[in-house]
Amino acid sequence: MQKVSDYVKEHIGFTVIIKEYTREQDIKELQHKIDAMPFTLSTEYITKEQAAENLQNDLGEDFIEFLGYNPILPSIEVHFKSDYLHNDSIAIFEKDITRFHIVKELYYQNDLISLVNENVKKISLYLMIFCMLTLLITILLINNTTRLLIYSKRFNIHTMQLVGARPSFIRKPFIYTGIKQGITGAVIAILLLSAGLFYISTEVPAIVSFDDIYMLSAVFLFLIFIGIFFTTLSTYFSVTRYTKMRSSDKIHRG
Numbered sequence: 001m002q003k004v005s006d007y008v009k010e011h012i013g014f015t016v017i018i019k020e021y022t023r024e025q026d027i028k029e030l031q032h033k034i035d036a037m038p039f040t041l042s043t044e045y046i047t048k049e050q051a052a053e054n055l056q057n058d059l060g061e062d063f064i065e066f067l068g069y070n071p072i073l074p075s076i077e078v079h080f081k082s083d084y085l086h087n088d089s090i091a092i093f094e095k096d097i098t099r100f101h102i103v104k105e106l107y108y109q110n111d112l113i114s115l116v117n118e119n120v121k122k123i124s125l126y127l128m129i130f131c132m133l134t135l136l137i138t139i140l141l142i143n144n145t146t147r148l149l150i151y152s153k154r155f156n157i158h159t160m161q162l163v164g165a166r167p168s169f170i171r172k173p174f175i176y177t178g179i180k181q182g183i184t185g186a187v188i189a190i191l192l193l194s195a196g197l198f199y200i201s202t203e204v205p206a207i208v209s210f211d212d213i214y215m216l217s218a219v220f221l222f223l224i225f226i227g228i229f230f231t232t233l234s235t236y237f238s239v240t241r242y243t244k245m246r247s248s249d250k251i252h253r254g
Contacts (some may be wrong), residue, residue: 005120006082010041012116014093015107016076022102030100031076039084039093044077051075073104085113139230142185146178146234150242157242167243171236178235179228186227190220 016034018027027045034043046054051072056062064070080089090113094106150157153174160170197216 005124008116008120009082009085010079012079012085012113013108014078014080014090016078016097017104017107018074018076019102019104020073022074026102027074027076030102034076034078034097037093037096039080039089041079041081043079046075046077048072048074086117087113142230143234143238146231147238149177150174150235150238154242157239161243167240170243171239174235174239175232178231182227182229182231183224184227185231186224189223189227193219193223 016030018030024047031043031045034040048070051074052064052070055072056064078093080093090108090110097103097106157170
């Protein structure tokens, strides 16, 4: 979610419009000063000619021939680092940049920035709730599946108790089986997650990158840990429950 948020924020542009007849050298000096600012991610100097060509491509017609001159001013396109895309940083940047005598104005979509920040907070909250619910459902499914498995082996547990097996000895093979199932489930989850991430990386490479080995390794290890932990825990308590039951309860109630 953080990468998606950063990707969206870093693609919101601020246009520093330059006054007409400004020397190109002065514009490039201003661009270097903007690049040196702590919140700047990237800048691009757009000449009058480039701006006119871009607009002609968007409109599909030659407006310069119709007007007889090029009314578009040169500009510098600025992109902020995602951490600085909030009202305080924007206000500081606007105050600093408009002090330069070659700057005519700073143009940006304030409503869009506010909307992005609000939606990122909402989506983060919804995503956290969804993850919590998914985790809860997963735990319940693991617990119910484990209990059914132990229930089907209740006669084996009873037989081992009759020959004097200790609870720890009885639990051991079931826990090993639970660990194997947890690893298997984690591997399946990792394969499905990898397929999903690969698809996203082909569509939007900036959001997901398989070069981030540490992050992916941490996620995969976490999935394996979760799989082993919950299956082992559920198996332990389910088997312990049966070893403490009376024989009649074990056979009839399960």
